[in-house]
Amino acid sequence: MTRKLDGQRLVIATHNAGKLREISALLAPYGIECLSAGQLGLPEPEETGTTFAQNALLKAHAAAKAAQLPALADDSGLSVTALGGRPGVYTADWAERQWFEGDPGRDWYMAMGKVEGLLAQQGAEVDRSCWFSCTLAIAWPEGDEAVYEGRVNGAFCWPPRGTMGFGYDPAFIPEGHDQSFAELPLAEKQRISHRADAFAKLVAEQFGA
């Protein structure tokens, strides 16, 4: 049986400020005190997995062990149908390594441009459908773990639109909407996103709501 969170304190094992903001807001109704990996000075583990679940578990276990508290990690990414699901689990890497060798910063505009460049090679009629995936993993210092997966379908848009959100949000238009994730109010993104989908499963099992 899956272990349940029974304490008040939870480490949010991410170094991404945008994710931290969204996860903290999603947890707000459940009376959990969120401690961020940055706040605790936890190192950023190398993401050596080949699936979202492997990377989420790796990040959650590393933080739980280091902090001796339960930890929640998020591994996510954008998969483009016409690119065979790329960049997928390598979404962060496309900004980091391919474009800025030796530069610790990540330029999301360039990363989105790489996706667009590959799509454009397939012609004007290319299928622009894509989806965001999010896998949330909770790990406990004793080694227990739980995994929740979410997804939202949409279309890759170019040029990028909007200034809210983070990462690839300006290039993603969720199904049933005309605005990108970076144009929609955060409350709407939080209602329909891949992270919200995974979170609903976490809440159902962990908090019985």
Ligand SMILES: O=P(O)(O)OP(=O)(O)OP(=O)(O)OC[C@H]1O[C@@H](n2cnc3c(O)ncnc32)[C@H](O)[C@@H]1O
């Ligand atoms: O590993 P942590 O420290 O959590 O932070 P990260 O930014 O490295 O996160 P990932 O390894 O999971 O990489 C996923 C990338 O996918 C993108 N991404 C994930 N969720 C997103 C969202 O809701 N909106 C826009 N981009 C998103 C974003 O660029 C992330 O950097």
Ligand SMILES: [Mg+2]
């Ligand atoms: Mg990462």
